[in-house]
Amino acid sequence: MNTFTYQMRVRHSEGALVRILGLTRRRRFDVIQFFAQPSPDGDFMDIEMTVRSARQGPTLARQLANLLDVTSVGFLVAEKAIAEKAIAPQAASVAC
Amino acid sequence: MNGAQHLIQALEQEGVDVIFGYPGGAIMPVYDALLDSKIRHILVRHEQAAALAADGYARATGKVGICMATSGPGATNLVTGIANAFMDSVPIVAITGQVPTSLLGTDAFQEVDIFGITLPVVKHSFLVDSADGLGEVVHEAFRIAATGRPGPVLIDLPKDIANAVAEFAPAPSHGAAISLKPAYKDITRAAELMRQSSRPVIYAGGGIGMARAVSEFRDFAELTGVPVVATLKGLGVLPPSHELFLGMMGMHGNQAANFAVQESDLLICIGVRFDDRATGKLATFAPHARVLHMDADASEIGKLRAADAAVVGDIRFALAQLAFVLPISEWREKCAAAKAEYAWKYQRSSSGEIDARYFLKRLSELAGEDAVVTSDVGQHQMWVAQHWQVARPENHLSSGGLGTMGFGLPAAIGAQLGRPDALVINITGDGSIMMNLQELVTLRRYDLPVKIVLFDNQALGMVRQWQELFHNERYSEVDLSDNPDFTAVAKSMGISSFRAERESEVEPAIGRLLNESGPVLAHVAIHPKANVWPIVGPGKSNSEMLEEEAR
Structure with a gap:
């Protein structure tokens, strides 16, 4: 398993967050951390999402970029191998 | 004008000539405006x-197909068709009525969260919250x-928004779709790989037809x-008769095609997504x-197989840039020899029963290359x-990604309405026809x-075949010997029909099928144990094709 972190700027629109989280789950990435806050101008949401998966991180970045509500995706952390046990379930947090 | 009238006006502005739908309570204002x-x-x-007909219309014409239904069960009944369009990248717009905004989230009569239900199977979706912006939503x-x-794109329209009076606001006109031009450095890298290859094969997918790039593709090839x-x-x-064409690849592909792919030193993959039915065991593909x-679509690059070079964007442009002569005559001759060796052979049945393969070959020859076939x-x-001798992608409509039984007849309806002068033929089975049999009435x-x-x-022939080959002939729920008399069923719905069995x-x-005017159904009996050959077994490599003789 690898962890990947993405930074996204997202339009405020119906279902934007659900689209992101749903896509992430369907593509077999587990969300282990999720932060969202208004962009400085208030027109967008800035999101930082950390996931873990056996799949390729850049592929999810491109799939997220295909969502029309997502205006930009930054792939912050390149693949970083960690032991699966390193993240205990209770340590995972989701804030959204 | 109210919201519903704005909606219809915007559809007219988009050049919509046909909508496939079914009315109901929440969508009534739109039907009134219609x-x-x-x-x-x-x-x-x-x-x-309705959704599958819109899909067939879009595939056959290259235009956006439109379907419409009411809220609740009307909307959920669209879902399979929307998913079908999503999996095969077909442009449709689905419009659903919704309960009034004051009732949203209250479990109202015929309320369902169709926006949420369809999120995984739409390219995008809108829950309209204002009549004023409705035209803009449609154009978008x-x-x-x-x-x-x-x-597919979903527009969910609450009834009160459809009824609300809205100021007329001319929707911003948008020009032709903008296509991304591929990067020059990527084209250069692609050309480099092509020059280094001695055994290249083009792996051509549905993206070519969807991009209207068939002409450029043919020049390139x-x-x-x-x-x-x-x-x-x-x-x-x-x-199919083209000397460069080796046939369909994959699970039921031609052996020459699978051979070429397995032997190649460069796969030129165009508009493909490395579907498991095409690749077989990916690790040995x-x-x-x-x-x-x-x-x-950039997200297809590297999704299942790493790319040594990638060209993202308008493939018409890329194909034109990469069309240059390659010195590979020896390889080409080897592939041509394999094509000749593995060409389909049609033998007369010793039992006198109809062989579906021969029937299709003859029907295809007599129908001509301009015929549209849906399956x-x-x-x-x-x-x-x-x-079937498929001459153009838009003449062969098949549910590739979702594999939707029941696709064929509605798709044929959509294709016939989109191309009224075309000969449209639906090839179906006794399992599939029952999935949307009611549409004979629509015909x-x-x-x-x-x-x-x-x-x-x-x-259920394909399931029966798998149970025979891969489940030790343990047949489970595949017997349809209690089928109705299909010719009588068709006649009861006003469709001319006849049976053939020898x-x-x-x-x-x-x-008779081709010469009789109007809709006709030919009920063709075939052997219950007829199988599709060759076949690549589940989890097997495309180099391990099973032939009939090996059964």
């Missing part, structure tokens, strides 16, 4: 057929559906001289090949892919001259 429009509404008998939906990698294999959705990018991947899902779908209602060939093996009846049956 009375004053020149847009033709086709009343199907089940909403799933069309742009999204047709731009880049096409796909002919100039480079690279042998071509196609996916189910890629059939028609070259005529094209083991010696480097990969050059061209696609409109359902199962053995007959693969026989169509193998034995009659609009007098659409769709020709239907119903191959009846009294079984080989000697093939030519007369095809003659």
